[in-house]
Amino acid sequence: MIAALAVLATLRATEPSKEDDDAALIARHRAGDREAFATMYRTHAAAVYRRLSRILGPVPERDDLTQDVFLALHRALPAFRGEARLTTLIHRIAINKACEHLRRNGRRPAVPTDSAFFDELLSLAASPAERASWREELDRVFACLAKIKPKKRVALLLRVVDGMSFEEIAVLVDATPEAVAKRVQHGQRELDELFARASREARMS
Amino acid sequence: MSRDADVLREAAGASERRDELVRVALTTGDELDDIRRSKIWTRIEDRLDDRAPAPWRWLLAGGVGALAIAGVVMLLVTRGHGPIEGFVAPADTTLTMTLGHAKAALVGPAKLDVLETGDQGMRLALRHGRFVAEFEGGHGRTLRIETPGATIEIVGTLFAVDVHPNGTCVSVAHGRVRMTTFTQVMFVDGGHEACSDAAAPHAIASDVRDILAHHEATLALAKPAPAVPVVAAAPVAEPVVASAPPPTAPARKPSRTPATRPAPAPVAISEAPAVAETPALSSAPTKLQPAFGDAPPPEKPTPTPAPPTATELYRAAEVALANHDTATADRALAKIVDDLPSSSLVDQALYERARIAYDRHAYADARHHLARLAGIPTSPLREPGAYLDCRVAIASNDSTADACLAAYRATYPHSPHDLDVLGLLVDRAFRAGGCTRAAPLVDDLTRLYQATTLARGWRERCP
Numbered sequence: 001m002i003a004a005l006a007v008l009a010t011l012r013a014t015e016p017s018k019e020d021d022d023a024a025l026i027a028r029h030r031a032g033d034r035e036a037f038a039t040m041y042r043t044h045a046a047a048v049y050r051r052l053s054r055i056l057g058p059v060p061e062r063d064d065l066t067q068d069v070f071l072a073l074h075r076a077l078p079a080f081r082g083e084a085r086l087t088t089l090i091h092r093i094a095i096n097k098a099c100e101h102l103r104r105n106g107r108r109p110a111v112p113t114d115s116a117f118f119d120e121l122l123s124l125a126a127s128p129a130e131r132a133s134w135r136e137e138l139d140r141v142f143a144c145l146a147k148i149k150p151k152k153r154v155a156l157l158l159r160v161v162d163g164m165s166f167e168e169i170a171v172l173v174d175a176t177p178e179a180v181a182k183r184v185q186h187g188q189r190e191l192d193e194l195f196a197r198a199s200r201e202a203r204m205s
Numbered sequence: 206m207s208r209d210a211d212v213l214r215e216a217a218g219a220s221e222r223r224d225e226l227v228r229v230a231l232t233t234g235d236e237l238d239d240i241r242r243s244k245i246w247t248r249i250e251d252r253l254d255d256r257a258p259a260p261w262r263w264l265l266a267g268g269v270g271a272l273a274i275a276g277v278v279m280l281l282v283t284r285g286h287g288p289i290e291g292f293v294a295p296a297d298t299t300l301t302m303t304l305g306h307a308k309a310a311l312v313g314p315a316k317l318d319v320l321e322t323g324d325q326g327m328r329l330a331l332r333h334g335r336f337v338a339e340f341e342g343g344h345g346r347t348l349r350i351e352t353p354g355a356t357i358e359i360v361g362t363l364f365a366v367d368v369h370p371n372g373t374c375v376s377v378a379h380g381r382v383r384m385t386t387f388t389q390v391m392f393v394d395g396g397h398e399a400c401s402d403a404a405a406p407h408a409i410a411s412d413v414r415d416i417l418a419h420h421e422a423t424l425a426l427a428k429p430a431p432a433v434p435v436v437a438a439a440p441v442a443e444p445v446v447a448s449a450p451p452p453t454a455p456a457r458k459p460s461r462t463p464a465t466r467p468a469p470a471p472v473a474i475s476e477a478p479a480v481a482e483t484p485a486l487s488s489a490p491t492k493l494q495p496a497f498g499d500a501p502p503p504e505k506p507t508p509t510p511a512p513p514t515a516t517e518l519y520r521a522a523e524v525a526l527a528n529h530d531t532a533t534a535d536r537a538l539a540k541i542v543d544d545l546p547s548s549s550l551v552d553q554a555l556y557e558r559a560r561i562a563y564d565r566h567a568y569a570d571a572r573h574h575l576a577r578l579a580g581i582p583t584s585p586l587r588e589p590g591a592y593l594d595c596r597v598a599i600a601s602n603d604s605t606a607d608a609c610l611a612a613y614r615a616t617y618p619h620s621p622h623d624l625d626v627l628g629l630l631v632d633r634a635f636r637a638g639g640c641t642r643a644a645p646l647v648d649d650l651t652r653l654y655q656a657t658t659l660a661r662g663w664r665e666r667c668p
Binding site for chain 1: 220223224226227228230231232233234235236237241242244245246248249252253390391392404405588617619620621
């Protein structure tokens, strides 16, 4: 039992494949049933938050952006004709919001690596020196990612962090799989160069 | 050839390591907890109500607006609202003052209004310029500063607030400050500053750090009179001492760059004529203490500290939980539940108490808290509470666990825990009667969550 619970605890809830339920929910929402939208939120909020986190990192604005995603969804639903799954629509909105946020922030890394989010991770370090080194590496990750353009960054992270195929990413970012493949390739090359440069600078300082 | 292969292997290794680092960095803290989920929903619900009014409502809104304007005018005429006290610091002048529990300096050109005072704290409005202060915190005591683009709440710290044409910046020397703008809430810790037009706090600029250090040193040298809370019935404000920097002090220029602060001027404390603006409209007189070192403090007994508010208790619990001090957290949460039963944080406190009890295997306590939570019909935490109740039932080997899980699914068919709950039901059915008994639930799992590892795993085990 404990093992089963442990397995469950490590599993991340994935988006349910409930097209029928989604259609019914949207119909209820259009008919003015407020509980329908609350249900959409309950079902998808965690996934939206996770999507934003995996593009932006643990930035403090995630709560506000999650709120913005659902407000945008609320505005979009009256015109939604079921041309995509509800999950896809929601994730597209989330990705757009994340891109807007990245554009607003410019090239500044906005992730505070001294925040409590990383405490648990850094507590695994064997020594204070190792902890400091890990923190430096995390800082470097966010600093390098901040220098990659939003579209490339999104494609790259959906590929690297979520392991999505080019086709799956293409659906979410409204591009062709070929364009996505190029973005990922360029993003990877830029990230490699930025990492190499940052590592050189760190060694020299 | 072999060397090339080594280089390639090394490059591939570096690439894998980089990808792994990116994965770790971006998946840390990506889970949305129940409390945060509920808080975000509450904010969404509020905004969903802000719908465009129907045409006939414009007339109603216009009428209400006209009445409101008339009301405000009446209030101003009858001196009901408006600042209790106002201060203007001309250019190249610094006013030093004691405002309740804050020892402060207003660096000119600047304008500050005192909007509210009381034992619980003080509300100020910084219209423009820089305000530097050391606020002595205490139970239930807060200082709130309103600026054109932000609201800053201080519990106890040395800090500076700058209002300039591009927005507001707050710099914190030590302690913690909360800054609320139109779009976000930021917590600014010691050594950091946040600006209303920036996405996140950043390290404090060295010039501002110098100003704060200078202010702190000046306060220490001045040996200020002990801060006495503002007493509403006391006479109208006494004049403050104004001080001016040396004539050579450079004038500040507002910055044009977003998220940056104006070029600072040193805070020089030297005697100069008083420039306190005492408005005629002062209906609720307050006593502003004379500047430190200038006059002895009035001999008034320090009142008993006010009890902490629910927000402060909850914040204390959050801090304790972050430090893994669950006993302190539980005590703070218990005070919310027991001493402040009408607080809107009671349901969150009950839920957190239940989680703490669950973690320390005190299942009876957990159930007690969850039963109370279930009795709050409007709480958005009833759903996660019901889920936790089932986990408690399972952990305590309660025979009602299956019924609890089934009832949960029936009540909350679209809950974010549905996959977990269904997985638990499958596992329990399988243990009780193998695949025969688990089959209908495995069918459900496969139908609803076919893409998940869990569904695939059970389908393989019970084809």
